[in-house]
Amino acid sequence: MATKKSNTIKLKFDSARNLAPAPESKSAAKIDPRYDLFINGKFEKPLSKKYFGTINPATEEKLSEVAEANQADVNRAVKAARAAYDNVWKKMPAKERAKYIYRIARMIQERAREFAIIESLDGGKPIRESRDFDVPTAANHFFYYAGWADKLEYAFPNRTTQPLGVAGQIIPWNFPLLMAAWKIAPALATGNTVVLKPAETTPLTALKLAEIIQEADLPPGVVNIITGAGATGAAIVNHPDINKIAFTGSTDVGKIIQRAIAGTNKKATLELGGKAANIIFDDAPLDQAVEGVINGIFFNQGHVCCAGSRLYVQESVFKEVVRKLKDRMETMIVGDPLDKNTDIGAINSRQQLETINKYLKIGQQEGAEMYQSSCSIPRKGFFCRPTIFTNVAQSNRIAQEEIFGPVLAIQSFRTDDEVIEKANNTPFGLSAGVWTDKGSKIFNMTTKLRAGVVWANTFNKFDPTSPFGGYKESGYGREGGLHGLAAYVNIV
């Protein structure tokens, strides 16, 4: 691609930015060469007799191998969960249930460093994020919901709650431990038992969590963690003795699940894809907004369902924002996830890297202008430079489809009405962002944007007390906060 002459001032970063590597030590984490299925409180060899490898996406080296659960293994796990529900968990006084969940929270905190390292090794995310965000937020989530267990009669006015039974939970590879916490904690607090399947590329922290659950003396069968790929997930979804499916993942798979359980009484909550609009008005504090855009799209390599992957900039500040964005991108360090200086780690898998690269081609073919930072990337492993597209049309695929990578599509707008219409013109509705100094404008925007989470003058913030979930094709049900309890109870 021909380089265009830039009419903005180019900042020089080469002098100050060569930070010495500051790698976290792998020795603080213990990874077994092989993991079995966690069923009924024990690690059991799979009846399938099959195992598959899980690699470090930053080096492509094998970290361990995990069991591949087949239908018979799923049956075993569901049976254990059902027995634990009937015989132990639903009879247990709520305050005792709470104490088990508190224990899990505490043990995650105690082993936080180990969890952070394994999360970064197995998934490719920067250690700074797994250490400061994923692991502490996961522990906090257990701590938060533990406290709800004996207070459910206050949650739904004039109603009481009943647990649903056995919950089948399927989680994605972008926040492996945190998603396990989002799923398991409210399910247990409300008195359900669980069969959870982590994603096939990131099973290790869920299996380490199984160790903690064992160590916490949780009654056998209350939580079962089984590994495998799509077929294992399908076996969970279709199992007749499961009462509830909780799924986080792509919209395509969410739709398949909704169809698969149509003939049953299974309840479902789906947290699916997104294509969030991040909107900058001309009165916004631009440097702060640019930081927000960077965080919005490059957090966790852009593997975030609520990532701010569509940027709308008001025309009068468009050039300035794009320049600042390019400058800021130039300072980003892409590389070893275990290095504490790393901003963007490894793409989670070869398959995902291919998907992202496919979209980079599509974007250029559609006539959008691609810009990538000039940073070096490691030769081995799966990496992608931070990327932005300008000259994007609303109908372009890079502006419509979820890429799930560090790729931002930028468009301009003139009026509030125009940007509201553009922002809402998508089948998704998970999140959105607004940057402006004007309070009344913020509330106009946040009420009109059809999305479940709206960040104003901030982005990608999460908290156990804060309900998260989508509108439209981004799914239904909420996770977090009081509203997250509703996903796991019958309100009677």
Place this chain on the structure above:
Amino acid sequence: MATTEKRLEILKTYKIYIGGQFPRTESGRYYVATNNKNEKLANVCLGSRKDFRDAVGAARNAFGGWSGRAAFNRGQILYRAAEMLEGRKAQFIDELMKQDATKLQAEKEVNLAIDRLIYYSGWCDKFQQLYSSVNPVASPHFNFSVPEPTGVVAAIAPQNDSLLGLVSLIAPIIAGGNTCIVLASNAKPLCAVTFAEVLNSSDLPGGVVNILTGKVAELAPYFADHMDVNATAYCEADAATQQMIKERSALNVKRIVLYDKVKWLADEAQSPYFIMDFQEIKTTWHPIENIGGAKAGY
């Protein structure tokens, strides 16, 4: 001599209700509504797929205005609908009795329908506080969650309780700021059309409620299929239809609400939870400035 002749009665034409107007079905089709004595009651529109499509268009157009209205104002309009229904009580009792209800049953159903509108009128500006929260996040942010309407709802009314069921289904949907397309009871369609006239004289903006008559088996798939519908509701226990609606609704991840166990005459058939069935929770974050100095409290 003419004074001794019996006056010829004007028969009512039962039409569908789309976008605040009463067109005939575009298909030109009709069916004959009868009662248990097999008396012909009326020629009723046999609504078509295109009628439904027009109704979705009207509902989508009306959504912005209706959801953006003050909740207090929505409450007043629902109250006004109850007033109108009260004033036309005799007509509804008459229609229900033509459709095989006893006088006592008919009176009870109409009275309950009026009371139910009043009940939901009151909820319009109250349920939000009950189901909202300010979330005590562990970072310097102001964080709150509020219910917002899901959008356009396609609802199939119960076959029995043709007035009360219809009113009990529509009221919480629109009280919460949604707009809807409702398929009336196929066997007992008269009250649904007359109720549309009540709504039409209650300052309810056109398109907020659209009422079709026709066959469930024919129209239900479109209710579940349409890409600009956000939620589907179905009130019967027919397992095959339930499955069909759930499967097709997956096309654009519609919310599915099944009311097959609700007894519409009972008190349990009204609660703010019916409103919440058609609400989304929106969470909003904003940073709180944190400047040192004012540590000592105020």
